[in-house]
Amino acid sequence: MHIHRVNGKSLRDALERARALHGEDALVLSHETTTFGVTVAIGDSPRKVEFPTVERDVVVRQDPGRADVARRLAQCGASEDFTRWLTSELEARDARGIGALDVAAELCGDRLAIAPSPKVGQLPCVLAFVGPTGVGKTTTLAKLGSRLVRAGRRIALVTTDAQRAGGIEHLGSHAKLLQAPFHVARTGDELARAVEASANADAILVDTAGHSPRDRELVERLAATLESTERRVPLTRYLVLSATASRAALETAAKTFQPLGPDALAVTKLDETREPAAVLELAATLPLAVAFFCDGQDIARDLHRPTREQFADLFLRGRLA
Ligand SMILES: Nc1nc2c(ncn2[C@@H]2O[C@H](COP(=O)(O)OP(=O)(O)O)[C@@H](O)[C@H]2O)c(=O)[nH]1
Numbered sequence: 103m104h105i106h107r108v109n110g111k112s113l114r115d116a117l118e119r120a121r122a123l124h125g126e127d128a129l130v131l132s133h134e135t136t137t138f139g140v141t142v143a144i145g146d147s148p149r150k151v152e153f154p155t156v157e158r159d160v161v162v163r164q165d166p167g168r169a170d171v172a173r174r175l176a177q178c179g180a181s182e183d184f185t186r187w188l189t190s191e192l193e194a195r196d197a198r199g200i201g202a203l204d205v206a207a208e209l210c211g212d213r214l215a216i217a218p219s220p221k222v223g224q225l226p227c228v229l230a231f232v233g234p235t236g237v238g239k240t241t242t243l244a245k246l247g248s249r250l251v252r253a254g255r256r257i258a259l260v261t262t263d264a265q266r267a268g269g270i271e272h273l274g275s276h277a278k279l280l281q282a283p284f285h286v287a288r289t290g291d292e293l294a295r296a297v298e299a300s301a302n303a304d305a306i307l308v309d310t311a312g313h314s315p316r317d318r319e320l321v322e323r324l325a326a327t328l329e330s331t332e333r334r335v336p337l338t339r340y341l342v343l344s345a346t347a348s349r350a351a352l353e354t355a356a357k358t359f360q361p362l363g364p365d366a367l368a369v370t371k372l373d374e375t376r377e378p379a380a381v382l383e384l385a386a387t388l389p390l391a392v393a394f395f396c397d398g399q400d401i402a403r404d405l406h407r408p409t410r411e412q413f414a415d416l417f418l419r420g421r422l423a
Pocket residue numbers: 234235236237238239240241242312370371372373374396397398399404
């Protein structure tokens with residue numbers, strides 16, 4: 103693409119001269135006010151672009167760099183509020199042209215709070231995974247278990263998901279693969295006993311049954327169970343949410359599991375969507391830091407500690423780089 107600069111007394115004047123000189127297909131890249139008037143930067147582009155008029159086109163006001171950011175946000179399913187916030191921040195920073203994307207990435211990255219790594223210390227720490235059904239609680243637990251084992255940690259696995267058919271077997275099969283002790287805890291007392299029996303483990307990973315928003319009672323019971331465990335040993339509650347869930351479902355889940363007092367978020371299924379903005383925006387607004395990003399079913403590979411760059415990539419490219 104060739105870039106040409108065209109001057110005019112005003113923006114309208116510069117645009118009209120640019121159109122006369124370079125035709126209807128020319129792309130307006132940026133404009134700036136100088137002491138002599140207005141200069142517009144024009145690119146010869148093979149693409150057919152609508153030539154913006156001064157009165158109506160946001161592209162002129164925003165510049166193509168900002169328009170590109172807005173288009174990327176729309177593609178990843180960002181809300182109007184978020185898009186408005188980000189583009190107004192770009193405007194406030196006078197970020198334009200090819201620089202706009204870099205500034206947008208920085209602004210998105212700044213919205214991520216990163217939870218600390220699981221504190222594996224002197225006492226066995228308990229790491230519990232809670233959340234709606236089918237979001238990937240058991241899988242994420244197994245991924246973290248696999249990572250801890252590879253780091254030379256001793257782990258024990260406990261499931262409280264004993265009512266549902268297959269709940270025990272699912273975690274049990276992971277325990278077998280990881281060669282880790284495995285306990286089933288149907289009550290708070292049984293969970294306490296499982297924790298006591300795992301005194302020589304560095305980390306005790308606790309799986310829970312998924313709850314629907316209507317299961318308030320079950321959530322409260324689970325909250326009480328985890329609370330009684332926390333009185334004995336350090337406990338971290340990970341709220342697991344799927345990137346494929348709708349904005350409404352995510353908000354409901356956050357509300358439903360709020361009484362459990364989650365400490366951090368694990369975001370799963372980032373490989374299954376190109377529109378992860380709903381879960382990202384929720385992560386950016388909840389007072390909860392993100393502990394893990396998951397992007398696949400491979401237990402040994404698809405668990406990542408989040409970075410600001412990844413968070414920005416998800417907003418601006420729809421996927422982990
Ligand atoms: N593509 C993909 N699938 C996942 C991911 N995490 C979990 N799953 C799959 O989602 C399904 C439900 O996972 P599961 O761990 O049983 O969910 P739970 O009901 O919350 O325990 C299984 O088929 C998992 O393999 C992920 O990050 N990406």
